[in-house]
Amino acid sequence: MYRIKFIFKILLFIFNVIFFSTLAFSTELDFEVVVHNEGASTKNLIFHTMNNQFLAILDSNLVPYWQIKVDEIGLDFKVNQNNLTYFQKDSTSWIVLNSEMQEVDTLKCTNELKADYHDIQLLESGGYILQSYHDEIMDMSQYISNGYTNAVVNELVIQEFDVNHNLIFEWYAHDHLNIGDYSTLNLFLADFTWMHGNSIEIDFDENLILSNRRSSEAIKIDRNTGDVIWILGGPMSDFTFLHDSFNGFSKQHDVRRLQNGNILIFDNGTQHTPQISRIIEYELNIDNMTADLIWEYSHPEEYVGLSMGSVQRLENGNTLINWGNISNSGAIVTEVNMEKEIVMEIHFPMGNNIYKVRKNDWQFNIDLMKADLNLDQIINILDILAVVNIILDSNSSSTAFQLFKSDLNNDGEINIADIIIMITLILE
Secondary structure, rough: OOOHHHHHHHHHHHHHHHOOHHHOOOOOOOOOOEOOOOOOOOOOEEEOOOOOOOEEEOOOOOEEEEEEEEEOOOOOOEEEOOEEEEEEEOOOEEEOOOOOOOEEEOOOOOOOOOOOOOOOOOOOOOOOEEEEEEEEEEEEEEEEEOOOOOOOEEEEEEEOOOOOOOOEEEHHHHHHHOHHOOOOOOOOOEEEEEOEEEEEEEEEOOOEEEEHHHHHHEEEEEEOOEEEEEHHHHHHHOOOEOEEEEEEEEEEEEEEEEEOEEEEEEOOOOOOOOOOOOEEEEEEOOOOEEEEEEEOOOOOOOEOOOOEEEEEOOOOOOOOEEOOOEEOOOOOOEEEEEOOOOOEEEEEOOOOOEEEEEEEEOOOOOOOOOOOOOOOOOOOOHHHHHHHHHHOOOOOOHHHHHHHHHHOOOOOOOOOOHHHHHHHHOOO
């Protein structure tokens, strides 16, 4: 045993001399807890940071419980049914991660469409719903005089799959909506974006509510026929807004149906006068087609989320808010109670934006000891050999399990620097 330790010490010395600059490069998940009191929900906080690219879970004390650094975007990182899901940009696919930290599925769109990263819904049946975009060639002269006869119009597409990855429902916007009704868009362009979808919600009746940020509207569609059931907000709203000084929302995110039947929305508010982001809760009356604003919240600092942003109504009645992309600030996450008192708030450094934040009691059910790749709760030569094999396998990208266990300096790569740290851990 002494001889093995002596050899390790020699190797450690050599590696430190040769690769010191590599070892020095490491990153940490950086944030400041501004407010955190006993009124906050005790569930874990789940999110993805942009720029420094962390998938992260904080425990009830706002201490990192689990985190990995990823090279590609993971915007909509969240608990989905009994799994975690996140988007992998280079393959335009969704990764499904189970409680053993194993990647159990990879989900993509079909019919030559690429999956979009704004939202995914896993279903109890094992199926899933994705969104994508399609460039449709349209004769806009049918809708406006002097319109381009071959305009390229980017439209929203929804695809639903069963547990065996078979496509069972497909919705193209142009089949069910009249683009000529979207007078708030510049329909004279030769190439333009018609829709920007950023949330998919399964309603109580199993139909879908889609958020189209481009025209500040939420669209409910029939999940069997694709027919539009109603539109809330935007140029074709079926509803009259009540008790709302802004008469609706602007450039919204995260349109969700609450258990009480109301609709909760993160209203970015970039087209309000003055600009202001807020959380809004509407009570919908389908008989009278009214949307009554019964609760709203804006931050005392009057934040404006120019893009991104999310909201979640928690089980204890609190509301969890991610304020999105704020000018001259990193991400800010706030939790307020129904009396609009801030019970939790964390700030991230400039450039560390967050698309979506959720709270959930998610826990992995395997050993979370770093560097213990074979899960025997001991760090030894077997773990080092496992990392060496990962490094030598250049034909595949590192999995979430491998990154969590092996990327000990959080630089997003598994390399010799991590082996040096492992040796240090063994010699301690």
